[in-house]
Amino acid sequence: MKTCFAYIRVSTVKQGDGVSLEAQREAITLFAQRHDIAISKWFEEKETAAKKGRPIFNRMVSELQKGGANGLIAHRIDRGARNFADWARIGELADAGFDIHFATESLDFRSRGGRLAADVQAVVAADYIRNLREECIKGLNGRLKQGFYPFKAPLGYNDNGGGKPKTIDPVRGPLVKTMFELYATGNYSLWSLVPEINGRGLRNERGQPVSKQGVEKMLRNPFYAGIMFVKSSGKSYPGIHKPLISVDLYRKVADIREGRDNKKVTKHGHRYRGLFRCMHCDQAMIPEKQKGRVYYRCQLKPCITKTVREDMIEAEVQSLLKRFVLSDRQVEIIYQKFVAWVEAGQVLDQAEKAPFEIIKLKERLSRLTDKYVDEMIDTEIYQAKKTEILLDTKKWEALAAQTTKKGERLAQIRKFLELVRSLYTQYVSALAEQKREIVKMATSNRLVDRKNIMIEPPEWLLMIESLLDPAYSEQCNTTSRTFDALIEQYESLAQLGNLQKAHQH
Known part of the structure; x- marks a missing residue:
């Protein structure tokens, strides 16, 4: 047989x-x-x-x-x-x-x-x-063009069956968002972020702690900002799912990953590392610890600037921030100017700008596509630029959905002014890394000349100061730009305050 x-x-x-x-x-x-x-x-x-x-x-x-x-x-x-x-x-x-x-x-x-x-x-x-593969690809592309993600939901989202958008996981979603926010501070490497986020309770689909590769994959995924990227085809599509993070946060994380923001996590974590430069040779002042004190030294031997102590820098920073401790009367003066501008319709809300910006972005995408069809750019450049345009579009679509009323706009300004007046006290009580973030946000042109430390306020704080000047024109034609700049700083200050509360907790 x-x-x-x-x-x-x-x-x-x-x-x-x-x-x-x-x-x-x-x-x-x-x-x-x-x-x-x-x-x-x-x-x-x-x-x-x-x-x-x-x-x-x-x-x-x-x-x-x-x-x-x-x-x-x-x-x-x-x-x-x-x-x-x-x-x-x-x-x-x-x-x-x-x-x-x-x-x-x-x-x-x-x-x-x-x-x-x-x-x-x-x-x-x-x-x-x-034939089956071709039909499946057609079906997948059709779903993607409709804004649906026809693959397994990324960690932080839930699957809801065919023809339905992914929804944010109420447990893991906030933890994934926290992961992005922590990495965006620049105080974490991938190696240090993994145990931090696992310690906060983030787990993968199998209930296991997330790995370094898993964290890196999530930080690269634009799905969390509302854009679906298909690796096999290299194409991007706008999704109809609710973004977990803002486009700005996704881009900030991308900048840190690519090393474009010059943030470095160092062994000692000195407070002002990389923030001050020598006025004479434009070299970074490098921190080093000697006899219990931290000194910032210009590394160019012939330079006339040698060292400056960290506590001297601390005193100068506090001195500048004290300058913007607003009194109740000053807060009211600035607030009433914005009330007048808003009532007069001089402040154009971001939601009102959004439709015009979205039209501009669609025109940009159309021109980009024309260049690609005419073979003026290759596929890789086309897809990269298309993804950036789609991210910008998502950002303005989110703003368009925020129908901010006059009262809400003024409430934002009121909260912002309260944050500004407490900036000094926040700095004094903050941890080292939060102090570093405040210095980056609330100072500019940070230079050292021999033993002298020179710090200037940034443009947005100078705006606040100029609003207290009686000679400042009530009919200033830059009020919309001023308002937008201050609201942008308000969001940054509010985020910094939230991180500080989280660390205290």
């Missing part, structure tokens, strides 16, 4: 849990009984046959070639192979004298006509896979 291996296969584990494998096993058993064949070994696989490289199939072929049986029995041709590489291996087995049987098809593999018929069926099976 001849002996044969039996091979049964389904494409997915889910199919294997059903009746498909059992039905194949039954058909092969009946075929073997009718043809007086003994099945010496069963090979069961849950893997697609569209691509070569199936491990169980390869092992079966290897054992056959070593003389483990006289041949093999499969349920149908498409169970054995749906790609030409594996079909060629089956043909080589037949050429080597092994018996090839298919339980549901009457094919004589030893005759020329039988081999030809089997080859035709194998070609049809391979073509079926190609």
